[in-house]
Amino acid sequence: MxxxxxxxxxxxxxxxxxxxxxxxxxxxxxxxxxxxxxxxxxxxxxxxxxxxxxxxxxxxxxxxxxxxxxxxxxxxxxxxxxxxxxxxxxxxxxxxxxxxxxxxxxxxxxxxxxxxxxxxxxxxxSRFVRGDVDGHNFACGDREGNIRVWDIRQANKEAAMIPCFPEHRTMDIAFRRGDIVACSDDFRVKILRKA
Missing domain, CATH: 2.130.10.10 (YVTN repeat-like/Quinoprotein amine dehydrogenase)
Known part of the structure; x- marks a missing residue:
């Protein structure tokens, strides 16, 4: 179904x-x-x-x-x-x-x-910008090409802002085994490896 x-x-x-x-x-x-x-x-x-x-x-x-x-x-x-x-x-x-x-x-x-x-x-x-959740972490892109990350247990403060796509929007975020996969509005993909 x-x-x-x-x-x-x-x-x-x-x-x-x-x-x-x-x-x-x-x-x-x-x-x-x-x-x-x-x-x-x-x-x-x-x-x-x-x-x-x-x-x-x-x-x-x-x-x-x-x-x-x-x-x-x-x-x-x-x-x-x-x-x-x-x-x-x-x-x-x-x-x-x-x-x-x-x-x-x-x-x-x-x-x-x-x-x-x-x-x-x-x-x-935009409704076409989409974040993702992995455990207690939530990440989403923004219009300036950054990835923004929060710990949802302490959501009142942003945990990190990671520059990713200068001069382009970060449109889609997905967590995969702890890594962050990001896609830009010009169809580029970056994988940020878990530290």
């Missing part, structure tokens, strides 16, 4: 049987009023799906009960979702000029307060 969401504001669960010509999709009853921009499967007490969109709404869908078990609004459009190592929490990348990232407790009655962090930027990050 896999799940898709898009410009039609809908989320679909796709089932692929042994005969791929019989692939089928079923719409999941999740309400978004704008484009669905990010999906994240999670497993806490059961299998769930976190959906986020341009409507600033985040939904938690439970597969077992086939319903939305929690919804919360955020201040800005959500670009990306990431699993966080903090139990019952999800890291959100949002459209904001100073606080581009939020760690949200997605339980119905949150235990952890919302943590917002980021860096001062002259313009919003």
């Amino acid at each position: 896999f799940v898709t969401g898009g410009r039609d504001h809908r989320v679909h669960a796709w089932t692929i049987p042994e005969d791929p010509t019989k692939t089928s999709a079923q719409e999941i009853s999740i309400k978004h009023t704008a484009m669905v921009q990010s999906l994240l499967p999670i497993r806490d007490t059961s299998h769930k799906l976190v959906t986020a969109g341009a409507d600033c709404r985040v939904n938690i869908w439970d597969f077992a009960s086939t319903r939305v078990v929690n919804t919360f609004k955020v201040s800005n459009s959500v670009f990306h979702l990431h699993s966080a190592t903090i139990p019952y929490c999800t890291l959100l990348e949002v459209a904001h000029r100073e606080l581009q990232f939020e760690i949200r407790d997605h339980r119905l009655v949150p235990v952890h307060p919302v943590v917002r962090f980021g860096f001062n930027a002259e313009a919003l990050q």
Whole structure:
């Protein structure tokens, strides 16, 4: 099974049987009023799906009960979702000029307060800029070609800023076995080896 969401504001669960010509999709009853921009499967007490969109709404869908078990609004459009190592929490990348990232407790009655962090930027990050989480580390690129790194346990201070692509944007970050893989807006790739 896999799940898709898009410009039609809908989320679909796709089932692929042994005969791929019989692939089928079923719409999941999740309400978004704008484009669905990010999906994240999670497993806490059961299998769930976190959906986020341009409507600033985040939904938690439970597969077992086939319903939305929690919804919360955020201040800005959500670009990306990431699993966080903090139990019952999800890291959100949002459209904001100073606080581009939020760690949200997605339980119905949150235990952890919302943590917002980021860096001062002259313009919003693009929804095509995407960070990544590795253990307690979160890294994301910026418009100046840097890689910015935080320890999400102490997100109020940036752990490192690494120059990577002078005069180009750092668009995509991925952790691979502790190394950081970065991609620029001119399609260059750099691998920063774990020290």
